Amino acid sequence: MGADRVTAHRVVVVGGGFAGLSAVRALRRAPVEVTLVDRRNFHLFQPLLYQVATGALSPGEIASPLRGILKRQRNATVLLGEVEGFDLGARKVLLGRQANGRSSGELTYDTLVVAAGAGHSYFGNDAWARHAPGLKTVEDALEIRRRILIAFEAAELEQDPERRRAWLTFVVVGGGPTGVELAGQIAEIARGTLRHDFRHMDPSESRVLLVEAGDRVLSAYAGRLPAKAERALVRLGVTPRLSTMVVDVGEGSVTLSEQGGEPAPLRTETVLWAAGVAASPLARALAEEAGLEPDRAGRITVEPDCTLPGHPEVFAIGDMVRVSDGAGGDRGLPGVAQPAIQEGRYVAGRIRERLDGQAEGEPFSYRDKGDMATIGRKAAVADIKGMRFSGALAWLTWLFVHILFLVGLQNRLVVFVRWVLAFVTRGRATRLITGG
Ligand SMILES: Cc1cc2nc3c(=O)[nH]c(=O)nc-3n(C[C@H](O)[C@H](O)[C@H](O)COP(=O)(O)OP(=O)(O)OC[C@H]3O[C@@H](n4cnc5c(N)ncnc54)[C@H](O)[C@@H]3O)c2cc1C
Secondary structure: OHHHHHHOEEEEEEOOOHHHHHHHHHOOOOOEEEEEEEOOOEEEOHHHHHHHHOOOOOHHHOEEEHHHHOOOOOOEEEEEEEEEEEEOOOOEEEEEEEOOOOOOEEEEOOEEEEOOOEEEOOOOOHHHHHOOOEOOOHHHHHHHHHHHHHHHHHHHHOOOHHHHHHHOEEEEEOOOHHHHHHHHHHHHHHHHHOOOOOOOOOHHHOEEEEEOOOOOOOOOOOOOHHHHHHHHHHHHOEEEEOOEEEEEEEOOEEEEEEOOOOOEEEEOOEEEEOOOEEEOHHHHHHHHHHOOOOOOOOOEEEOOOOEEOOEEEEEEOHHHEEEEOOOOOEOOOOOOHHHHHHHHHHHHHHHHHHHOOOOOOOOOOOOOOOEEEEEEOOEEEEEEOOEEEEOHHHHHHHHHHHHHHOOOHHHHHHHHHHHHHHHHHOOOOOOOOOOO
C-alpha cells in the first residue's frame, strides 16, 4: 500500500467548482492520487447565489464542504490554499497563503487540471466595483443582500422625497440570466415580501431598472424567449432599459446613455453589476508560462482535448478557457455549469485512458442540455433540446433541475422546504442585515 502511494500518478486539480470537482469525482476509481486545491473549503452552487443575495436562502444551503463531499474518495486529498502560479517546466503548482499561515509552498504533479473559474469585469472601470458590487462569491451575495435591505430601511427614515426615491431606485446592470434573476427578485421583495412591513413609505413604489446594452434581455436565448422574459419582468414591476449603456457609476448615482442619446445621470443608492465576466488570473499565469495570448475576457484557448497547447500534461477547463474547434476558431461554448461539468468528466476520462496506454483520444464533445432562467414566482423561460416554453411549467422545471443539481442531500431537502414555505407565505427566511 505504502509503495503504491509513492508510485501512483499524481494529479493536482486547482479549483473545486463545477469543473474541478467533476474531474476529481470522475477519477474516484482511477489508479491516481488526486490533490484538490481550493482557496475556499467549500463547493459553491453559483446558480442559486442570487437567492442568497435576495434573502431567500442562506449561504450554507447552497455550499458544501469539499472535505465532506470527498470524504469517501480514498484517492483524493483536499488542500485549502491559494494557488498563485505554475512552473510548468518543473511541473509544480506554486501556492501562496495557506491555512497554517505559511506564505508559500509547492505541489508537484504528473498531470495538472486547472479549473479556477472566472470573476467580474467592469470593462476597465474597476473604480465602479465599490459602488456596484457583482455577484460571484458568498461575500458578494451577503453584501448585495445588505445593500438591498439597507435601502428599504433608509427609505423608511428619509423625509426628503427626492432622497427617498433614490433609496427606492434599484439599478441592475446586465440583462443576462443573473441580471434578470436579480431584478425579478428585487421587484418581488418590494411588491410582495415587504408589502406590509413599513409604516412611513410604501416599498411597492420602488423602481427596479434592468439596464442592458443590447436590444433584448437573455440575448443568448432562442426564439421568442427573450421577449417573453421581458414581458414577465414588466409584469413583476421591472423596467427594462434596453440599448442603454452605463457610462459612469459613482456615489449615489449612475449615468446611463441610451443609443444615440446624451448621457443622463440617475439618482440611486443601489447599483448591482451583472454585466461582465473575466477569467481567473490563473488563466493569464498559464498563458505566460505556455507563451499564449489570452482573449479580451482573459480566457486562454485550449486544444480540442482541453490540454494547454504545448503541454499535454496540463488540462485547463471551465469558465477560464475557450475550447478550440481544431480549425483556428473556438467551439463557442457558453460560460455555464454544463460545459464545466462535462469538461471535468471528459478530462478524468482522458487521464484514465492515458494511464491505460491510450495516448490519443477523442476530442471533447459537448452535449447541450439547454438553457433556463427564472424571473420570479411562476415565471421562467426554458429551452431544452429545442423545446421552448415559459411560465409556470418552465418555473417548475427550473426548480426541479436546481434541486437535482445541488450538491448534498441535506441541502436539497432544506432548499426544497424553504421554497415551498416561500411559495405559500411569500416570505424570505434570511432577511438579515449583516456586515458592512
Ligand atoms: C451569480 C451566478 C449565477 C449563475 N447561474 C447559472 C445558471 O443558472 N446556470 C448555469 O449553468 N450556470 C450559471 N452560472 C455559471 C456557472 O456557475 C459557471 O459557469 C461555473 O461555476 C463554472 O465552473 P468552473 O469550475 O469553471 O468555475 P467555478 O465554479 O467558479 O469554480 C472555480 C473554483 O476555483 C477556486 N479558485 C479560484 N481561484 C483560485 C486560486 N487562485 N487558488 C485556489 N482556488 C481557486 C474557486 O474558489 C472555486 O471554487 C452562474 C454564475 C454566477 C456567478
